[in-house]
Amino acid sequence: MSVSYTHRLAIATSIAEPGIHPDDKHLVASLKGFGVQTMACIWNDPAVDWTAFDAVLIRSIWDYFKHYASFKQWLAQLPVPTINNKELLLWNSDKRYLIELEKHGVPIIPTQVVSASQLQNTLAAMPAREVVIKPTVSGTAWHTVRGVAGETEFDQAVARLPLELDYLVQPYLPEVASDGEWSLLFFGGEYSHAVIKRPKAGDYRVQSDYGGVAQAAEPSASLLASAARVLEAAAAIGHADGAYARIDGIVSEGRFLLMELEMIEPFLHLGHRADASERFAAHLFKRLSGSASHAGHAVWQAP
Known part of the structure; x- marks a missing residue:
């Protein structure tokens, strides 16, 4: 047959x-x-x-x-x-898009885009701040480091990062570990489902590769509205035709802060x-x- x-x-x-x-x-x-x-x-x-x-x-x-x-x-x-x-894939492949979305009214984790040669100068202006550094083009915590600016071990880790890449420099927000990171899934612009991802004890990476776990969750109306505004901002930039999107972020001081808008190859939590x-x-x-x-x-x- x-x-x-x-x-x-x-x-x-x-x-x-x-x-x-x-x-x-x-x-x-x-x-x-x-x-x-x-x-x-x-x-x-x-x-x-x-x-x-x-x-x-x-x-x-x-x-x-x-x-x-x-x-x-x-x-x-x-x-x-x-x-x-x-066109959407190319735009979304470089996390500089976060800066564009912020200009369109999306609250994001405070982000600087810095060349490798300027990382040490950038950290010198942030003494004793706990920060996360990741390439603008990356995934699965590739070449991602976290530490306190000015501490020797962290400075050495930063010095080992590839020189040919550009990086995002962001403050580390403890809500990632204490409350978890939201992932809200949309298909064709319509909300489908959501999960909360949490890192294993002592870590900050929520990916399962590093021991992170995800559990189904129901977002509040305000959280859902915040996620929808991310897609509206992407549409305003010129990327309205998303078949799928995963909106990742945390709630800090009552506001949803975007960490990433995943529209290339996100894990969709369909299992x-x-x-x-x-x-x-x-x-x-x-x-x-x-x-x-x-x-x-x-x-x-x-x-």
Whole structure:
């Protein structure tokens, strides 16, 4: 017995996570129910024929920031549309976007963008402040350091950071550990679900790679409104067509402060939310059905 598919969707992955990630398994099953055939494809594998697909859904490309020039070249040469779109991916790939969002009224954790050569001078102007430093293009706490400005051990860690990168310098806010970091998920601009992420005891990194945990949570109306304003600001900048977004931040002194707007390859916390997977699949099917790239494609048969 064969299955008829009306769309083909490449799921962009990486060498580190080449197959469909377990968190996306139900999403893929839901897409199949809509007649969408999916295939995991490593984003920088030269053997992949991207023209065989209607579009590329960016998922677990969790090494793109280590190969940033190649990533940008790959996007430029890709012959089919991406979800999210290429312009949005490029804008969101550099965390300088935080400064743009702040100019559009989004409260963010106070952020300076500094070249590697200026890091020591910047820290010298912040004596005894606890800070976090991360590359403007990064992920999964890559080349991220935390410490007290002026302390020898921290200064040595900063001195070891790659010289070719630019960095965000931000104050460390203890609410990350005491209250947790919110992640609010949106599909097609509509709120779907949320989690609170907490680091393991003694750490500040909420990623599971470092022992962080996430649990389902329901945001307040005011928190949800704050997250929605982040998407409104992105739209005002020119990036309104997000199929998916994860809005990360903390509540400090009663205000939601944006840490990151993840619109490239965010972990979507779908594993325990079949309803969210199905909502996202329905939205993707709607996009694919309206895609001009699909015009003229035949119906695929698969065993």
